[in-house]
Structures are given as C-alpha cells and as structure tokens.
Amino acid sequence: MDYDKNLxxxxxxxxxxxxxxxxMDICRENGSFPKAEWKRPDxxxxxxxxxxxxxxxxxxxxxxxxxxxxxxxxxxxxxxGGTRNISGTTxxxxxxxxxxxxxxxxxxxxxxxxxxxxxxxxxxxxPKLFPGLVILSDELNHASMxxxxxxxxxxxxxxxxxxxxxxxxLLESLDPDVPxxxxxxxxxxxxxxxxxxxxxxxxxxxxxxxxxxxxVHAVGMYGPRGGGVAERDGLMDRIDIINGTLxxxxxxxxxxxxxxxxxxxxxxxxxxxxxxxxSLPPAIAAGAAAxxxxxxxxxxxxxxxxxxxxxxxxxxxxxxxxxxxxxSHIVPVLVADPVKCKRLSxxxxxxxxxxxxxxxxxTVPRGTERLRFTPSPVHDAETMDHLVKSMDALWHNCELAxxxxxx
Ligand SMILES: *Cc1c(COP(=O)(O)O)cnc(C)c1O
Numbered sequence: 001m002d003y004d005k006n007l008x009x010x011x012x013x014x015x016x017x018x019x020x021x022x023x024m025d026i027c028r029e030n031g032s033f034p035k036a037e038w039k040r041p042d043x044x045x046x047x048x049x050x051x052x053x054x055x056x057x058x059x060x061x062x063x064x065x066x067x068x069x070x071x072x073x074x075x076x077x078x079x080x081g082g083t084r085n086i087s088g089t090t091x092x093x094x095x096x097x098x099x100x101x102x103x104x105x106x107x108x109x110x111x112x113x114x115x116x117x118x119x120x121x122x123x124x125x126x127p128k129l130f131p132g133l134v135i136l137s138d139e140l141n142h143a144s145m146x147x148x149x150x151x152x153x154x155x156x157x158x159x160x161x162x163x164x165x166x167x168x169x170l171l172e173s174l175d176p177d178v179p180x181x182x183x184x185x186x187x188x189x190x191x192x193x194x195x196x197x198x199x200x201x202x203x204x205x206x207x208x209x210x211x212x213x214x215x216v217h218a219v220g221m222y223g224p225r226g227g228g229v230a231e232r233d234g235l236m237d238r239i240d241i242i243n244g245t246l247x248x249x250x251x252x253x254x255x256x257x258x259x260x261x262x263x264x265x266x267x268x269x270x271x272x273x274x275x276x277x278x279s280l281p282p283a284i285a286a287g288a289a290a291x292x293x294x295x296x297x298x299x300x301x302x303x304x305x306x307x308x309x310x311x312x313x314x315x316x317x318x319x320x321x322x323x324x325x326x327x328s329h330i331v332p333v334l335v336a337d338p339v340k341c342k343r344l345s346x347x348x349x350x351x352x353x354x355x356x357x358x359x360x361x362x363t364v365p366r367g368t369e370r371l372r373f374t375p376s377p378v379h380d381a382e383t384m385d386h387l388v389k390s391m392d393a394l395w396h397n398c399e400l401a402x403x404x405x406x407x
Pocket of ligand 1: 114115116117119142144185189214216217245246247254255
C-alpha cells in the first residue's frame, strides 16, 4: 500500500479540476473591519478588504460583545473545563440558552459548539427518538444537515429545491402513520433565495409531519428582533425545531436549536454531539448572549445591511454583470467556470486588495462557480465604489461575458 500515492492522487484530482482550495491567511483588524491584514505566501503583509465574510453586521468587533467576552473571561477563565454533563454547564451557557429561547419564542434552546454540530447531532438523533422516522430533505440543504440525515440512517427522501409540489408528492406516497420530518433552510446562502416556510408548514400540518428549519443565515438578520425569516413572517410558532448559528450575523461562535422543552430535553439526553464534547468557553457564550441581546434592539443595523446589499446588486447589474437573482442580503455573481472564478478572485486580491473567495463544487454545483459578496453596514460607500470599479475592469480583462443591458 502506497499511502503517499493515494494522497497525491486525491490532491491532484482537485488541482486538475481547478478547485484545489487555497486558504487565505488573514488577521481581521478589530475596530476597522472589513479591513484585514493578509499574510502573503511570500511572508509579506498587505491590507485588504474582506468582501466574503459572514460577519454580516460587523458584530465581531462590536464593543458591547467584546466587553462581555472580556468580562466573562476574567470572571470565569479561558475554557469551560468540561462537557455539559460533567461540570461544563455554566451560568453563561444557561443565560445564552434563555436568550435564544426568548428570541424564537420557544420553551427551550440548546447550545452546541457550532451550528454544523447542532444540525448534524439533532438530525441524526431524531430517528432514535421517533423509530421509523422518514426525513424529507431539500436537495440544497447544507452539508451539516445532509451529514445528520445520513448518520441517522433512517429512510430519507430528497425534494427538489423549494419545490413544494414535489414535497407534497413525496408526502402523499408515504404511509400516513409513519413519523415524518421536513428539513429545509430559510435562506440558501449560496444562491441567496428563501425557503417556502409557510407552504412547508401547511404541508406539515396536513401530513402530520415535524418541521426543522436551518435559519443560520437569517438569525440576527431578519425579523424585528433578529429571530430570522420565520419571525419576520410570523411563522416561528409553526416550526418544531429552529436551528441557528452564533458565528455569522452574531459575530461570535456556537450553534443551537430552539424548540419545545420536551424535545430539547430528549436531544440533550440522547445526542452524542451534544453530550460528549466540551462546552463552549464561558466567555464565548457570554459574548454570543450579548450579541443576541444587542441585535434584538438594533433594527437599524439590519436596515443598513439590506440597503447595502440592494445598492451593490443594482450597481453590479448596471454594469451588465450576471448577478444571480437573490431576494436576500447575499450578492452572488455567476462566473460559471472554476478556473476563471479563481483567476478573477486572485486578481481582485492582487490588484485591488479585494478579498472574495471563489465558490466552487461541492459547495455549489459544477458549472455554477461564483463570487459571493457579503456587504455589511461597515463596508462604506468608498469601499463599495472601489469594488464596483475593480469588478468592472477585471470582468473585462478576464474576458467574461456580460448580460445584454436592459432598460
Ligand atoms: C455555516 C452554515 C452552518 C454551520 O454553521 P456554523 O455555526 O458555522 O457551524 C449551518 N448551516 C448553514 C446553512 C450554513 O451556511
């Protein structure tokens, strides 16, 4: 067995397809984000602007959040020192869970070390709690949900993306008496489109199914208190399990589910991914709680972010660039070629100090490679101007097609 050769082959396959991932070494500058320092492979450093982060509202440098982290750090020290079961449930974790239950108007919330783990652990434990469970999963669900469903080893059906007619067909084909769960997202972050929450809830009622929604890209961002798209649309009470992250709009780290007290108790008691791992550091839990609390009361950040996304989409479209139709805050620009996508991203960085990571397969389907911009309230007008001008020039230089101008 030549182990090295296997590794070489696996890596060469990625290089051949033009989708070998190169991670960028950066240091975000607290207080002046989206500015960051980029440490180049040759050791030189350069100031760049991050245009592809998920810290959508700049909460990672919010003084209220940082102060909460510092305070808890000095009160409780660095780590939690245990799993939730064995000495790792601190008052900071409990406070965060109360904040999240309140956010979603649910009886309980459970905090995990990430939303990935929350999805994976919860979805994989549900078939143990409901023997015979059938999971109906949207085809574009995030990798963490796919892994959860897979590890649950239950019967599963994939419904075509956002196609509620197909979902209905699948539900009709199932035995009315088997337990069912519909798993989907409120915002699909690579296309920026919304899931059909109300229609899914209607079908769930009709077929007596449970609903599981990933609101990772929506929490903090939508709804009058940042409870997500389901809050905005008045549908939170119709969802059985809401999943969210504390690492994107909330700018810290961690993930959670919000649900009934009984469901939370069962998941808490049975999910290995909740039980057998050290809980978040207390300072992180405190920072996340401060961020959630803050965004319940700061609608203006959401408004500014939505406005920035609208303006950026409009300006790129005005240049004839193929901005993908997205009603949400995400601005994806289709390049449709992994090699060109990487080249464009490299040149934006080298020539303009603009950092936008190319998005390739398997994150998105082959042939739909794209740049995904995430404007925020901390990207000012001048910064956006620079981006738009650079995209215009480089799109030309990279010989990429433009859309015919309309209007
Ligand atoms: C990022 C992401 C996750 C995972 O969230 P983390 O807290 O970063 O682990 C889950 N679902 C979706 C849709 C995501 O984009």
